[in-house]
Amino acid sequence: MLFAVSAPNFCISYPRSPNFTHFLRRHSVPTRLCIRASLLENNNGAKMEYTPWLIVGLGNPGNKYHGTRHNVGFEMIDSISRAEGIVMNTIQSKALIGIGSIGEVPILLAKPQAYMNYSGEAVGPLAAHYQVPLRHILLVYDDMSLPNGVLRLQPKGGHGHHNGVRSVMGHLDGCRGFPRLCIGIGNPPGTMDLKAFLLQKFSSVERQQIDAGLEQGVEAVRSLMLHGFNQRINTFNLGQKYKYHKV
Numbered sequence: 046m047l048f049a050v051s052a053p054n055f056c057i058s059y060p061r062s063p064n065f066t067h068f069l070r071r072h073s074v075p076t077r078l079c080i081r082a083s084l085l086e087n088n089n090g091a092k093m094e095y096t097p098w099l100i101v102g103l104g105n106p107g108n109k110y111h112g113t114r115h116n117v118g119f120e121m122i123d124s125i126s127r128a129e130g131i132v133m134n135t136i137q138s139k140a141l142i143g144i145g146s147i148g149e150v151p152i153l154l155a156k157p158q159a160y161m162n163y164s165g166e167a168v169g170p171l172a173a174h175y176q177v178p179l180r181h182i183l184l185v186y187d188d189m190s191l192p193n194g195v196l197r198l199q200p201k202g203g204h205g206h207h208n209g210v211r212s213v214m215g216h217l218d219g220c221r222g223f224p225r226l227c228i229g230i231g232n233p234p235g236t237m238d239l240k241a242f243l244l245q246k247f248s249s250v251e252r253q254q255i256d257a258g259l260e261q262g263v264e265a266v267r268s269l270m271l272h273g274f275n276q277r278i279n280t281f282n283l284g285q286k287y288k289y290h291k292v
Contacts, residue, residue: 097151098270099177100125101140101168103186103209106158114230115161115243117255118186118209121228122154124259125266138174140167147270153177161209169216182223183269184213185262187243191229194254196262196285198226200274224269226262228255261285 104110104119112120126133131145131154140155153175157167172182180200186209191197201222204210214221231251233242247255261281268277 095150096181097153097175097177098181098183099153099155099168099172099175100183100266101155101157101164101171101185101213103161103164103184103213104156105161106156110244112246113244114247115187117228117230117259118184119156120255121185121226121259121262121266122156124263126154128263138167138170140171142171147267150270152270161212163212164209165212165214165216168213172217179217179220179223182217183266184210184223184225186210186225186227187230188227189230189232191227191231192289193229193231193247193251194258195229195288196226196258196265197229197282198224198265198269198274198278200224224274226266228258228262230255 100122102118102120102122104116105113110116122133125131126143129145129147129152131143131152133141133143133154133156135142135144136158139159140157142156143154144151145154146152153171155167155171157164159166168182168184171177172179186207188197188205188207190205202225203221204214210225217223230243233239265278265281268281
């Protein structure tokens with residue numbers, strides 16, 4: 046049985062089979078969404094529609110910035126890409142993008158290729174082109190207000206003096222009602238320069254905390270795509286808040 050999903054101007058057809066990733070590699074970004082997948086017989090062939098999600102990780106392009114604190118947004122997109130078998134191989138609207146799904150929910154992964162402070166130049170056009178509603182734009186970025194490796198998933202918020210988020214909001218008509226996944230990177234020690242801290246790589250202990258956080262973040266994103274903001278997300282946020290607290 047075939048399962049059809051459609052949404053305005055978004056993008057890809059694929060069979061749900063072991064050859065899924067090979068299929069994605071052979072296809073560029075088309076102009077209309079039509080995802081077909083096999084479902085169980087007890088679904089009675091009912092047609093369902095899913096609104097696509099645009100998941101954007103913020104960072105700076107280039108090997109120079111790979112693994113730095115300011116680039117954990119990129120790392121989360123890479124983690125989701127690996128976990129879901131989504132190939133990131135297309136440049137569109139100043140972003141590296143990949144198209145796939147989580148379960149039956151279509152997603153578009155994006156890593157803006159302008160520098161951090163100009164991230165909105167990619168996010169705004171991508172959201173407009175694929176007609177993704179504000180509530181389905183998930184922004185992933187570093188947050189100094191959270192301890193290193195601690196995550197927080199919220200349905201909306203301000204820019205928190207983060208220039209990348211500020212740029213995105215500016216290109217979304219100043220709107221702040223889009224979800225965001227914040228990844229804690231801690232605060233600069235002592236009088237360390239802020240820019241130097243953001244562009245610094247993690248220590249070995251911090252790296253382990255970030256890697257664990259990325260794995261947990263992938264599961265949280267899956268839950269959000271499939272179930273929305275529900276009690277599972279509340280439980281996730283609570284667990285993250287107290288993850289380093291020993292009882």
